[in-house]
Amino acid sequence: MQYLITFLEGIISFISPCMLPMLPIYISYFAGKADKKQNTVIRVIAFVMGFTAIFTLLGVFSGTLGALLKEYQTAVNVVCGAVIVIFGLSYLEVIRIPLFKGMSKKAEVNGIFSAFLFGVIYSVSLTPCVGAFLGSALMMASTSGSALQGAVLLLVYSLGLGVPFIISAILIEKLNTAFSFIKAHYRAVNLISGIFLIIVGIAMATGMLGRLLTIIS
Secondary structure, rough: HHHHHHHHHHHHOOOOOOOOHHHHHHHHHOOOOOOOOHHHHHHHHHHHHHOOOOHHHHEEEEHHHHHHHHHHHHHHHHHHHHHHHHHHHOOOOOOHHHHHHOOOOOOOOOOOHHHHHHHHHHHHHOOHHHHHHHHHHHHHHHHHHHHHHHHHHHHHHHHHHHHHHHHHHHHHOOOOHHHHHHHOOOOHHHHHHHHHHHHHHHHHOOOOHHHHHHHHH
């Protein structure tokens, strides 16, 4: 269940208002002067591997920290749940967190290694754009109480964010209508995203999420 939640958070991060409009530009960076779509897809995969490596390391750190605080698990759950609720309220614009306004960077990517490095750099510049959902995934990793589980949670989050990138690189010409529909309904997207985060945060703070995961497992 928690892996499904973090995977969904990755997907929602992909369609966030400051990510999706930039997608065609990023895909064009990877296309470069290549005349084969295969080369573009390979570079996008390397790019995804770059930010996945950084996010997974963050998951290890969060899981390790959570393990150290395991005897204070109830307090950790309450604090992390409250933080996620705040993230949700920021998505609903009930409160404003300027850090999550987003930013963009331009680059020219002409090779697999440079695409990987771009992914590493992008993981830092990406944080203001998807900070709410990345932060939520990290909070869940910290409550897992395990470095390994924290790493897996952030790996799953990265897959949720990265797989749509790869699919978009393959089907970019055929997805314009879908992208246009999402961009035209960003208010609804933000509303659903904010409510989703608030529900997850409340469930974590009250211990309901932990009990649900125990029952499922």
